[in-house]
Amino acid sequence: MKQKMIVIMLTLLLSGVCLAKGETKNNGESVYNISTVWLNQDSQAFPLQKLKGRPVVLAMVYTSCQSACPLIVSDMKNIAKALNTKEKEQVQFALFSFDPEEDVPSQLKQFAKEQALDLTHWSLLTAQPDAVRELAAVLGVQYKKNASGEFSHSNIITILDAEGKIRYQQVGLKQDPKMSAQILSQLLSSEK
Amino acid sequence: MVSLFFQRAHAEALKPNSKMILIPAGTYVPFFEKRTTVAIQSFWIDKYPVTKKDFQQFLKKNPMWLKNEIKKIFADPSYLKNWHGDRFSNQEKKDSPVVNVSWFAAKAYCEFYGKSLPTTDQWEYVADDRGKGSKEAQQKILDWYSSPSPKYLSSVGQAANSYQVDDLYGLVWEWTLDFNSSVISDGDKNLFCGGGAQGAADPSDYVRFMRYSFRSSLKANYTIGNLGFRCVQEVSQ
Numbered sequence: 001m002k003q004k005m006i007v008i009m010l011t012l013l014l015s016g017v018c019l020a021k022g023e024t025k026n027n028g029e030s031v032y033n034i035s036t037v038w039l040n041q042d043s044q045a046f047p048l049q050k051l052k053g054r055p056v057v058l059a060m061v062y063t064s065c066q067s068a069c070p071l072i073v074s075d076m077k078n079i080a081k082a083l084n085t086k087e088k089e090q091v092q093f094a095l096f097s098f099d100p101e102e103d104v105p106s107q108l109k110q111f112a113k114e115q116a117l118d119l120t121h122w123s124l125l126t127a128q129p130d131a132v133r134e135l136a137a138v139l140g141v142q143y144k145k146n147a148s149g150e151f152s153h154s155n156i157i158t159i160l161d162a163e164g165k166i167r168y169q170q171v172g173l174k175q176d177p178k179m180s181a182q183i184l185s186q187l188l189s190s191e192k
Numbered sequence: 193m194v195s196l197f198f199q200r201a202h203a204e205a206l207k208p209n210s211k212m213i214l215i216p217a218g219t220y221v222p223f224f225e226k227r228t229t230v231a232i233q234s235f236w237i238d239k240y241p242v243t244k245k246d247f248q249q250f251l252k253k254n255p256m257w258l259k260n261e262i263k264k265i266f267a268d269p270s271y272l273k274n275w276h277g278d279r280f281s282n283q284e285k286k287d288s289p290v291v292n293v294s295w296f297a298a299k300a301y302c303e304f305y306g307k308s309l310p311t312t313d314q315w316e317y318v319a320d321d322r323g324k325g326s327k328e329a330q331q332k333i334l335d336w337y338s339s340p341s342p343k344y345l346s347s348v349g350q351a352a353n354s355y356q357v358d359d360l361y362g363l364v365w366e367w368t369l370d371f372n373s374s375v376i377s378d379g380d381k382n383l384f385c386g387g388g389a390q391g392a393a394d395p396s397d398y399v400r401f402m403r404y405s406f407r408s409s410l411k412a413n414y415t416i417g418n419l420g421f422r423c424v425q426e427v428s429q
Contacts, residue, residue, distance in 0.1 A: 028264035136372055137295060137412035138265060144373035 030164035031138050036131035038096070041108040041124040048135075051123075055167075055187045056092045056160040057180070060132075060141050060153065062099035063111040068155055071173045073115055076157060079170075080121075082181035087188055093122045096135055098143050098151045100126055139166070161187050212236040212425065213357050220317045232317045237310060238422035240289075240348035240358050241366060242301060244280045247290035250301050251278040257297050266296035271415045287347035289364045289420035295412040298367045298421040307423035309369035312407070314424055316400070319360045321353040329353075333361045333399045341418045364420040371407045 027033070032049045040046045051058075057076055061069035073095070080088055097103035103111075108124035117124070127135075136143055143153035157170040159180055168183045215237055219229040251258055259272040273292045274281040293301075295309075302308050310318075321329070345363060352358045360366075410419075 028262075030263075030265065033263045033265050133370065133372070140372075140411050142372045142408065144370070 027163065029166075031135075031160055031166065032164035034134050034138055036127060036134055038125035038127040038131065039105055041105050041112055041119065043105040046123065046125055049164075051092055051094060051160070052164055053162050054090055054092050055162060055184055056094055056164075057157060057184070058094040058096065058139075058160065059157045060096045060098055060136060060139065060143070062097050062151055063103050063107055064099070064149075065151065068153070068173060070115075072155055072157065073117075075170065075173065075175060075177065078177040079157070079180045079184070082177040083184060087185060088121070090188055091121070091184055093117075095122070095124045096132070097124070097126045098132060098136075098145075098153060100129055100132065140169070159183055159187075162191060211239045213239050213355055214427070215314075215318055215355055215357075218317065218322075220313075220320050222313060222316060230313055230317075232313060234427050235310075235314060236425040236427065237314070237318055237355075237357060238307075238424070239352075239356065241364055241420045241422045242290050242298075243287050243348055244284055244290045245286040247293070247301065248278055248280065248286075250304060254300070254304060257300060262297070266413060267294040268413050268415055270417075271297070273415070273417065284344055285347045287349075288345040289348060289359070291345065291364055291417050291420050292415040293367075293419075293421065294415050295367050295371060295410070299369070301421075302423035305423065307425045309367055309421060310424040312368040312370050312373060315360075315366065315368050316403075318353070318355060318357055321355065324354055329361075330399045336362050337399075337402060345418075364418050365403075365406060365416075367419065367421040368407065371410050372412065 032052055034048060036048055038046045038048065057079055059072045059076060061072055063069070076093055076095075080091070080093065083091065095108075097108065103126045105126065108126060112119060112122065112124055135141075139156065139158050141154045141156055143151050145151050155171065155173050157175075157180065158166055159168040159170075161167050167187065168180060170177075170180050213236065215232075215235055217232060217234040219231050222230050255261055255278075256263075258277060259275055260277070262271060270292055271294060272280075274284070280286075299309055348363065349358050350362055353360060
């Protein structure tokens with residue numbers, strides 16, 4: 001009898017442990033486990049976690065970039081265009097700068113204006129080099145500042161679900177937005 | 193005499209701990225760069241790679257980095273392979289380098305002790321060993337790269353360079369802070385592969401080519417059986 005009790009207690013205990021582990025496992029995959037604070041285009045503090053709760057389309061760029069970055073932004077706009085109006089309302093778009101020195105909030109705001117970005121759905125963010133390095137590490141983005149002040153970088157658009165888990169990465173420039181849009185639609189319909 | 197004593201005492205006070213080496217300022221030519229030289233400030237660097245015993249001490253104070261506690265995004269499933277909680281396998285040497293650690297864990301370790309991971313420039317500058325890191329060393333490194341990894345790693349302290357920094361090669365590869373800066377391309381014009389080698393300072397330097405290409409293949413959550421790390425510290429003013 002005593003042995004049986006021990007077995008039952010152990011089973012309960014272990015199932016409790018498993019449950020707890022399962023929970024942390026899901027959140028453990030979230031990009032929001034890194035706790036960096038950014039500044040947005042209006043100079044407001046913007047903790048990364050602020051993006052939580054809705055699917056996010058994000059990329060790392062810098063505003064003085066001549067060739068690749070405008071294409072990344074245009075690819076993100078194409079993803080937005082591939083969504084229906086209702087879906088578009090529920091998706092958040094974010095651009096993170098590689099370049100803390102040049103991309104101060106006012107510069108980000110200017111870039112948003114030039115690119116005609118709707119700031120109700122887009123956030124443009126800048127932070128200290130450590131935070132930039134950490135986000136790039138989580139996203140698998142390679143970058144390096146050259147002597148000329150230009151950045152070499154990977155061209156990657158990342159899609160996060162509402163919890164911050166990476167669901168898809170669109171790699172390369174001028175890609176068909178179909179796959180990204182499809183994944184966003186799926187994310188939005190599964191949340192309902 | 194008094195001032196000499198004072199200088200010495202002052203230097204001792206600045207020294208973070210006995211296992212760190214002060215690297216003098218200087219310049220070096222980085223790989224894959226068109227600019228000729230990079231100026232490096234003086235900094236402290238760990239004499240040895242971080243050992244299993246060192247990492248165990250860290251885990252005791254930072255249980256969030258235990259194998260069973262670590263957030264999945266910070267390490268792949270082989271993180272601290274063969275460890276049980278904060279204990280490593282008793283077949284392993286306690287003074288051998290800790291391996292199977294992700295960039296996130298390595299960075300957290302250094303930061304906990306008020307240090308940081310070395311930048312690639314800092315690491316390469318020490319490995320360059322005032323230009324001595326060439327010929328003879330390169331052959332040793334090639335021999336090391338081509339030999340299979342041993343089942344159990346040796347203890348640290350196998351070989352020191354002229355700075356008295358040990359084990360920069362021969363034991364494990366090491367994480368750098370900006371490991372994800374090995375973009376083998378020109379500006380943002382995406383010249384990869386063959387084009388990348390044209391930008392190399394010395395294309396015959398195969399050893400450095402291996403290190404850069406290894407770094408560029410890494411992701412921050414990767415944990416590998418022959419990849420460890422050491423830390424650096426700024427020289428306080």
